[in-house]
Amino acid sequence: MPGTDFTAPQVTRPESGATIRVLVVDDHPPMRVGLVALIRSQPGMDVVAEASDGEEAIEIYDDLQPDVVLMDLRMPGMGGVEAILAIRKKAPEARVIVLSTYDWDEDIHRALQSGAKSYLLKDMPIEEIASTVRAVYAGDTSLPRSVAERLTERAQREQLTERERDVLESLIKGRSNKEIASSLCISEDTVKSHLKTLFAKLRVRDRTGAAIEAIRHGIVHLK
Numbered sequence: 001m002p003g004t005d006f007t008a009p010q011v012t013r014p015e016s017g018a019t020i021r022v023l024v025v026d027d028h029p030p031m032r033v034g035l036v037a038l039i040r041s042q043p044g045m046d047v048v049a050e051a052s053d054g055e056e057a058i059e060i061y062d063d064l065q066p067d068v069v070l071m072d073l074r075m076p077g078m079g080g081v082e083a084i085l086a087i088r089k090k091a092p093e094a095r096v097i098v099l100s101t102y103d104w105d106e107d108i109h110r111a112l113q114s115g116a117k118s119y120l121l122k123d124m125p126i127e128e129i130a131s132t133v134r135a136v137y138a139g140d141t142s143l144p145r146s147v148a149e150r151l152t153e154r155a156q157r158e159q160l161t162e163r164e165r166d167v168l169e170s171l172i173k174g175r176s177n178k179e180i181a182s183s184l185c186i187s188e189d190t191v192k193s194h195l196k197t198l199f200a201k202l203r204v205r206d207r208t209g210a211a212i213e214a215i216r217h218g219i220v221h222l223k
Contacts, residue, residue: 020137021048023066025057025083026099027075031122035070035099042130054078058086061094068133069096071116073107084114095136099129104218105154108147117141158201160219167194169220172211 022039024047026032036047048066051057053075061069069087073080080098087094097118098111108119117136120129128144135142143151160168163184170180177195181188199205202213214220
């Protein structure tokens with residue numbers, strides 16, 4: 001990410017002759033090809049396999065047991081968070097780094113909660129990506145300053161309940177209070193109460209502001 005502050009972590013290099021075996025998971029072929037080339041250009045690293053979605057990543061991980069996984073978050077079918085959870089259920093020691101286009105704080109939180117060891121952006125310099133791969137391989141958890149700041153921002157925001165998220169998702173789909181009430185099997189008065197709380201937590205005044213904030217933070221994703 002342009003202007004990102006970064007200090008290369010102190011990490012243990014692979015033993016002499018050892019190579020960090022990387023699995024690259026991304027549903028966009030051009031991006032995947034580029035990442036593979038970049039990783040293979042780094043000394044002491046190699047890409048042992050590629051996957052285009054979460055389910056394929058799980059199968060390949062089971063077969064090859066790579067040292068580090070570079071995982072995209074938003075993919076068709078099974079996404080990155082679900083794939084990380086599935087991989088770490090079978091292999092708790094799995095080292096996964098999320099490499100995403102988006103720096104939404106909710107995405108960062110979900111990724112780390114699922115067990116990812118770091119969260120990087122795809123436009124970060126290859127030196128930063130490579131240093132993080134080495135750090136995670138060595139057993140460290142490393143977050144760029146810009147990503148850590150987004151997590152701090154999230155921690156300072158009052159979190160939504162599951163029901164409030166449901167109302168927010170319906171709101172973004174353009175549903176009226178009556179339609180939201182019907183879809184969630186609650187009264188319109190309850191919908192209005194949830195909206196009032198939502199607006200207060202997101203620090204907005206109306207439905208439009210709530211939708212903008214929800215998308216900006218990654219609380220709700222547009223399909």
